[in-house]
Amino acid sequence: MQGVKTQHWFCFFKHVSLSTTFYHTMNNTIDQEELHKIFPQFEEPLLKEILSQSTVKHLDEGDEAMRSGQYIKSTILLLNGLLKVYREDDEGNEFLMYYLEPGNACAMSMMCSARNEKSQILAKAVNSAEVLLIPTHLSEELLKKYNTWHNFVIASYRARFEELLQTLDSIAFKGLDERLLFYLKRHVKVSGKEIRLSHQQIAYELNSSREVISRLLKKLEQTGAIRLHRNYIEVHNLNILD
Amino acid sequence: MQGVKTQHWFCFFKHVSLSTTFYHTMNNTIDQEELHKIFPQFEEPLLKEILSQSTVKHLDEGDEAMRSGQYIKSTILLLNGLLKVYREDDEGNEFLMYYLEPGNACAMSMMCSARNEKSQILAKAVNSAEVLLIPTHLSEELLKKYNTWHNFVIASYRARFEELLQTLDSIAFKGLDERLLFYLKRHVKVSGKEIRLSHQQIAYELNSSREVISRLLKKLEQTGAIRLHRNYIEVHNLNILD
DNA sequence: CACAGAGTGTGACAACAGTCACAGTAACAC
């Protein structure tokens, strides 16, 4: 099992970028106007303060924005691209908790950096992505100074908590078939109806095995909800069975 | 199944209080000194502000501090007693997410009240308990005014998030045997080595069935980790298998 | 073209957890 996973690891993002090929600035800077587009709720002085003290970090496909056990010293905001956030156990198993989209903040980074503690999760870039790193001390200052920022932080906590609860629901109460459906729906929401993943990759993110996922996908195809191809799934209508 | 659960529901807290019979003030007030003992990190002016505008609510065994779908208009702090926090699905299944102990805050209540949204979880009093209800507007004020309060809120978010992640781990990665062990350990931590629960009640909190739990407990007894009695489990050493 | 490697399909089997039926036992009311 571990062998399969390791093998899988290296090819994991091979096909993901084929469909999501939007381009972005390769230089590690961002101007106020761009930032405003991503965070329209932030007022000008807040944007200025953020820009003056933060750094932009570029992530390539598959790069880890934060990993288990790592000390976090910044609040992480996603500028563009897509991050997948995983939970992993001691044996190297992982499963997907939720996605982060542009304009989202990583709740764990806020919590960890505020208390100078270790990360408990793993965040990986699906495609090329850029994150904004806001040093802890600034983030703390902003909290007192800007209501907007404070609300943003609280909202982020809540949003992530709720997504986590949804994931928990699907694991605790649902069979693998429904979990797969939930997974596909979420994938469609962030990446569109062409899912360019192998069955192995999906199995991996659901902490299951390829054969089982293949069988369930086959069943789904028979309902007409999806169409299977090599390395890619065409989604027609996932709400058929609701 | 539903029938069993309903039946079970009414007798759920029957035996819980036998072992945990500490007593507390029955009048719905609390003075500054008491509050300081529970929240030693809060400075005097903060305690005074909290006391001046908050109310104490008494909960009897089994009362719900918050339930799914309810609008939350206060931040909930636990003064004494013990709360169990559950997640429930649409079919009435529930499982235990974590406990709240005196000095803890309900993270969901903070998030919900701040945004005037509905609760997504269910919190029940294990034994008699008292909670402090802090109106939303005060909680918001305190956030800007007191660093201590702000840190407390952030710490609460983080603590609850981490406990949730632990629960998630045990569901996602572990078999029922290990989940049971995890459940028992946590129970011992908050309520001591005499677990006054029926197998049915445990099954319910793990979203499993009585027979399965009985079997697993039997196996555990054979290792010497526990000793089974009617309506109560005597814990010897749960770390034997680690 | 042949070949290698990744991806997919499939049948057989094992393990685990949930369900059912029923028996036995402790606690309690009468």
Next chain:
DNA sequence: GTGTTACTGTGACTGTTGTCACACTCTGTG
């Protein structure tokens, strides 16, 4: 005491998921 009820134990069975073995297909490479 009897009877009732809740709690516990147990064997048989089922369904779902994970595992293994292997065949087949697609794609890219030399």
